[in-house]
Amino acid sequence: xxxxxxxxxxxxxxxxxxxxxxxxxxxxxxxxxxxxxxxxxxxxxxxxxxxxxxxxxxxxxxxxxxxxxxxxxxxxxxxxxxxxxxxxxxxxxxxxxxxxxxxxxxxxxxxxx
Amino acid sequence: xxxxxxxxxxxxxxxxxxxxxxxxxxxxxxxxxxxxxxxxxxxxxxxxxxxxxxxxxxxxxxxxxxxxxxxxxxxxxxxxxxxxxxxxxxxxxxxxxxxxxxxxxxxxxxxxxxxxxxxx
Numbered sequence: 001x002x003x004x005x006x007x008x009x010x011x012x013x014x015x016x017x018x019x020x021x022x023x024x025x026x027x028x029x030x031x032x033x034x035x036x037x038x039x040x041x042x043x044x045x046x047x048x049x050x051x052x053x054x055x056x057x058x059x060x061x062x063x064x065x066x067x068x069x070x071x072x073x074x075x076x077x078x079x080x081x082x083x084x085x086x087x088x089x090x091x092x093x094x095x096x097x098x099x100x101x102x103x104x105x106x107x108x109x110x111x112x113x
Numbered sequence: 114x115x116x117x118x119x120x121x122x123x124x125x126x127x128x129x130x131x132x133x134x135x136x137x138x139x140x141x142x143x144x145x146x147x148x149x150x151x152x153x154x155x156x157x158x159x160x161x162x163x164x165x166x167x168x169x170x171x172x173x174x175x176x177x178x179x180x181x182x183x184x185x186x187x188x189x190x191x192x193x194x195x196x197x198x199x200x201x202x203x204x205x206x207x208x209x210x211x212x213x214x215x216x217x218x219x220x221x222x223x224x225x226x227x228x229x230x231x232x233x
Contacts, residue, residue: 040220050208076217091157093157095160101162101175102218
């Protein structure tokens with residue numbers, strides 16, 4: 001199984017500041033035949049189902065604000081929120097969909113400082 | 114629009130069974146796989162497995178084989194998760210989720226979740 005490890009476990013950032021969450025996979029999730037990273041980022045607010053923010057490691061899902069961006073390739077990935085808003089308080093997860101089981105990271109809790 | 118609507122909360126005793134339903138609408142049911150994801154209280158997300166809605170072929174993550182069973186009723190565009198011989202540690206919210214696009218296996222549409230509580 002591919003193990004997904006996020007850092008940090010929790011993070012507090014001031015409103016308007018940048019938030020950065022990292023995700024590392026135990027093996028590459030880059031599929032060489034199409035040069036795509038099979039990595040998604042999700043936001044989960046309390047009491048809500050997860051919401052897909054980013055897929056292919058860097059493609060923003062429709063309707064997701066452009067302050068959210070994803071980067072990285074192979075085994076190391078980053079989710080960046082360029083200017084934190086109050087509604088961004090949530091837990092964020094990465095997930096690989098390269099091979100089953102489609103494992104998630106342990107989650108990163110993001111709060112306002 | 115794509116919608117996944119799950120059955121409500123269930124309170125079960127240890128050893129019983131529960132069947133969670135995921136009724137879909139707004140798209141061709143047999144064109145997209147359905148994933149199942151578990152979230153224990155205060156914990157993270159855990160991928161249970163997925164079912165190919167065209168063939169009915171299920172794939173289970175390790176730790177979810179044997180007692181967990183996926184099934185379909187294509188006539189009503191509904192997927193099911195049955196958990197047999199329930200244990201206290203099965204207490205969790207179970208989500209169904211559909212792939213975002215045919216070419217993107219990341220779950221992009223989610224049900225609201227079904228809380229299963231196992232307690233004597």
